[in-house]
Amino acid sequence: MGDMTSYLKFKTLLTGYRPYRLLQAAFDAGVFDCVGEEAVAADVLCRKVGWDEAFGCRALSALVVLGLLEASPTGFCLSKEGALFFGTGAPHPMGGTLDFEKRLVDSWDLLGQTLKTGERVYAASEKSEAEYKKDLAQYIDAMDEAARIRAAELWQLVKPDTDQGRFVELGFGSGAYSLSFLEKHSGWTGALADLQDVVGFFAEKRKHHPAFSRIGLSCVNLLDDPWDLSGCEGANLLLLSNLVHCQGDVETLGIVRRAAGLLAQGGTLVVHDFYRDRGEAGGMYDLHMMLNTYNGKVYTVGEMRAMVEEAGLSFAGDISLPSGSCAVLARKA
Numbered sequence: 001m002g003d004m005t006s007y008l009k010f011k012t013l014l015t016g017y018r019p020y021r022l023l024q025a026a027f028d029a030g031v032f033d034c035v036g037e038e039a040v041a042a043d044v045l046c047r048k049v050g051w052d053e054a055f056g057c058r059a060l061s062a063l064v065v066l067g068l069l070e071a072s073p074t075g076f077c078l079s080k081e082g083a084l085f086f087g088t089g090a091p092h093p094m095g096g097t098l099d100f101e102k103r104l105v106d107s108w109d110l111l112g113q114t115l116k117t118g119e120r121v122y123a124a125s126e127k128s129e130a131e132y133k134k135d136l137a138q139y140i141d142a143m144d145e146a147a148r149i150r151a152a153e154l155w156q157l158v159k160p161d162t163d164q165g166r167f168v169e170l171g172f173g174s175g176a177y178s179l180s181f182l183e184k185h186s187g188w189t190g191a192l193a194d195l196q197d198v199v200g201f202f203a204e205k206r207k208h209h210p211a212f213s214r215i216g217l218s219c220v221n222l223l224d225d226p227w228d229l230s231g232c233e234g235a236n237l238l239l240l241s242n243l244v245h246c247q248g249d250v251e252t253l254g255i256v257r258r259a260a261g262l263l264a265q266g267g268t269l270v271v272h273d274f275y276r277d278r279g280e281a282g283g284m285y286d287l288h289m290m291l292n293t294y295n296g297k298v299y300t301v302g303e304m305r306a307m308v309e310e311a312g313l314s315f316a317g318d319i320s321l322p323s324g325s326c327a328v329l330a331r332k333a
């Protein structure tokens with residue numbers, strides 16, 4: 001029995017690309033734009049998305065097996081699970097994520113070569129200003145879709161001790177974690193810092209959010225020395241989310257040290273990320289960083305503990321989130 005379970009696990013690993021390829025083909029064809037709660041007849045659906053009817057019906061049946069569609073006597077509709085991510089009114093739309101994933105697949109094609117070379121091989125080609133802005137918007141949209149889900153999980157598990165305080169996030173991206181925190185804790189103010197273009201994007205896109213008026217924004221390159229983050233001082237809770245994997249050990253330790261310096265006495269540092277020793281997602285993410293960044297990497301919880309302690313903070317534990325990431329907590333005495 002044990003052997004069969006192991007083989008099943010191996011086989012799932014071996015053919016892991018198949019569900020993804022089907023999902024991407026269905027998304028690209030527009031299947032999820034054409035189905036909703038009401039069943040759509042298979043021939044109508046195939047015609048709408050430009051699929052051959054006989055082959056298309058088999059693909060639709062495979063989407064049922066994946067749990068994204070449901071079959072009824074009159075056709076196909078979104079399943080309960082599929083409706084979480086697709087269709088009008090989906091609580092967690094994933095269109096941006098699917099668009100972005102295509103770029104990542106290209107980099108994974110170069111894994112073997114990258115492992116031999118010992119440095120990043122996949123590099124984005126030279127871009128015009130307009131292409132760069134478009135790619136940045138796509139990156140932020142994809143991040144936002146995952147961040148909204150994980151932010152709800154994180155703030156369910158990490159709660160401040162007081163009703164009022166100063167929340168700081170360095171490298172805030174779409175701002176989903178900060179907005180979610182500030183929405184939940186109306187007595188808190190926020191100070192958010194990121195690269196200039198990201199700040200500009202956020203200021204434009206989220207200016208109507210109810211918590212926006214409680215937020216101060218700073219443009220900074222966290223690798224610059226010195227950096228001016230006077231607007232972020234006195235943090236009672238400081239978040240580094242998915243930031244420490246963007247660069248190597250030396251730069252990350254520098255960021256953790258400086259973050260510690262921005263904390264108020266008794267303040268908490270939350271380093272939310274993937275960790276190599278906290279599930280499969282962390283190990284895979286490390287390779288994703290190897291392929292797609294100059295020297296980014298994923299740490300173990302022990303390595304992060306050593307960094308926060310080196311920065312003069314006391315390690316206060318780690319919390320795994322239901323969807324696979326993990327938060328390391330540290331306090332300033």
Ligand SMILES: C[S@@+](CC[C@H](N)C(=O)[O-])C[C@H]1O[C@@H](n2cnc3c(N)ncnc32)[C@H](O)[C@@H]1O
Binds near residue numbers: 220243
């Ligand atoms: C992977 S995203 C994470 C965004 C957000 N915290 C989240 O968890 O969704 C990393 C963010 O850090 C920012 N970042 C990376 N390197 C940076 C640097 N050297 N200076 C400032 N921001 C940086 C990026 O612009 C991006 O917004």
